[in-house]
Amino acid sequence: MILGHRNIPVRSVGCYIPWRQVPDGRVGTYVRGDCRRRWSPRIVAATPPFKGEPNPAVIAAMNLGGAHEIYVMGGVQAVGAMAIGTASIKPVDMLVGPGNAFVAEAKRQLYGRVGIDLLAGPTETMVIADDTVDAEICATDLLGQAEHGYNSPAVLLTNSRTLADTTMREIDRLLAILPTADTARPSWEDYGEVIVCDTHEEMLDVANEIASEHVQVMTDRDDWYLENMHSYGALFLGARTNVANGDKVIGTNHTLPTKKAGRYTGGLWVGKFLKTHSYQKVLTDEAATTIGSYGSRLCLLEGFVGHAEQCNLRVRRFGGDPRLWTGRRLIFRKPAVEGEGSNYLH
Numbered sequence: 001m002i003l004g005h006r007n008i009p010v011r012s013v014g015c016y017i018p019w020r021q022v023p024d025g026r027v028g029t030y031v032r033g034d035c036r037r038r039w040s041p042r043i044v045a046a047t048p049p050f051k052g053e054p055n056p057a058v059i060a061a062m063n064l065g066g067a068h069e070i071y072v073m074g075g076v077q078a079v080g081a082m083a084i085g086t087a088s089i090k091p092v093d094m095l096v097g098p099g100n101a102f103v104a105e106a107k108r109q110l111y112g113r114v115g116i117d118l119l120a121g122p123t124e125t126m127v128i129a130d131d132t133v134d135a136e137i138c139a140t141d142l143l144g145q146a147e148h149g150y151n152s153p154a155v156l157l158t159n160s161r162t163l164a165d166t167t168m169r170e171i172d173r174l175l176a177i178l179p180t181a182d183t184a185r186p187s188w189e190d191y192g193e194v195i196v197c198d199t200h201e202e203m204l205d206v207a208n209e210i211a212s213e214h215v216q217v218m219t220d221r222d223d224w225y226l227e228n229m230h231s232y233g234a235l236f237l238g239a240r241t242n243v244a245n246g247d248k249v250i251g252t253n254h255t256l257p258t259k260k261a262g263r264y265t266g267g268l269w270v271g272k273f274l275k276t277h278s279y280q281k282v283l284t285d286e287a288a289t290t291i292g293s294y295g296s297r298l299c300l301l302e303g304f305v306g307h308a309e310q311c312n313l314r315v316r317r318f319g320g321d322p323r324l325w326t327g328r329r330l331i332f333r334k335p336a337v338e339g340e341g342s343n344y345l346h
Contacts, residue, residue: 001291002281007274010115012042012090014082015067016097017058018074019048043067044082044092048074075099079106083114096268098255117268121258123148124233125243126155126212128203128225133218133239135166139174141216141242142167146187147180153191155210157203164194204228211262214243231263289319 045067047058054072062070071089073081079099085091094115095107107116125145127138142154158164171188175181197203200221207215207225213233217225222237229235233256236246247254255268282288292311299307315321 001283001287002279004279006277006279008277009041010094010273010275012044012092013094013096013273014044014046014079014092014114016079016082016095016099016103017045017047017062018097018099018103019050019055019058042069042092044069044071044089046071046073046078046082048072048078076102076106079103079110083110094273096255096272117255117272118257118261118265120213120255123152124155124213124258125153125216126157126207126210126214126232127216128157128207128219129160129163129216130158130200130219131160131163132220133163135163135170137218137239138163138167139170142192143171143174143178143184143188144242144244145214146192147178147184148187150183150186151191152187153193153212154188155193155195155212157195157197157207157210159197159199159203161196164196168194200224207232211257211260213256213258213262214246216241216243231260233257233262233267285318288314288317289321292319293321 043066045062045065047055047062047070049055049072050058059070059072069089071078071081079095081089082092083095092114094117095110096117098120099107104119104121108119110116111119123145125142127141129138138156138158142156146152146154156164156167158167171192175185175188178184195206197206200219204225208229208231211231214236215229215232215234216236218239219225226235226237234246234251234254236243241250245251253268256262257265257267282291292315295311296308296315299305299311
């Protein structure tokens with residue numbers, strides 16, 4: 001008997017590429033990094049107009065990334081058009097890509113009609129640091145993500161009280177000069193946290209509990225965190241690595257789980273576009289007879305006589321066993337071994 005899996009690409013995928021004050025610079029990650037031509041036979045990409053016109057750089061990136069169809073449209077309209085279809089757009093099988101709260105809600109309502117990558121909330125960042133780094137780098141990395149929006153959680157997790165105190169003072173200094181402080185300040189004041197732990201083991205437990213989207217690890221044991229972290233979106237290891245560079249240049253991908261979803265899913269990657277389907281094949285008459293014998297009994301225990309007859313037919317056809325379904329009742333077969341019990345019920 002053969003039991004197997006086949007990994008089959010999703011046939012058509014819609015990629016939504018949003019923009020904020022400027023077009024999203026991660027378009028290459030969303031299209032090129034995921035929906036490659038060699039995976040999905042049909043890749044549709046949509047992005048809003050920029051100042052009323054298609055943005056040449058974004059359109060070029062979509063084309064280079066492998067999109068077969070490119071549409072200049074944004075928001076819920078774009079997501080709905082790709083999922084449901086229009087007079088000129090055939091519907092896709094799966095939607096991927098980030099967006100605002102309205103796009104996320106549209107994806108939630110469309111899930112089931114189409115597949116989605118994940119439902120993402122506001123950007124989250126966590127910095128895990130000990131006294132091997134300084135307050136400036138911690139504060140900069142926290143505020144660099146807090147500027148995403150007014151509700152972007154930023155958490156410093158440390159075992160150094162000195163680093164905790166100096167980082168908070170450094171954050172105040174940077175907020176006085178940061179051009180995006182109007183966004184970063186309320187985000188930090190309402191959603192920022194500094195958590196001081198006694199040990200690295202405690203820091204690990206807290207980090208896994210929070211399950212932040214981005215986790216920067218800057219300690220004397222970065223690889224230890226890599227080996228033991230189990231709930232997060234993406235790890236950025238070492239002081240040389242940061243979320244911004246991960247976004248724009250070196251990141252494997254940046255559509256990542258938020259709101260503790262890292263407990264049960266990872267981020268968007270090429271494997272999300274593969275469906276794993278099972279198959280089975282019974283190769284010999286002996287196997288068909290043995291499996292059918294067990295299958296028939298189990299079906300009858302559940303009261304599924306028609307199911308049982310599927311099994312019985314193979315037993316008769318390939319095993320020459322005289323077990324019969326007469327159309328009115330099941331023929332009772334005498335147990336082969338005393339006390340074994342019947343294979344069938346009247």
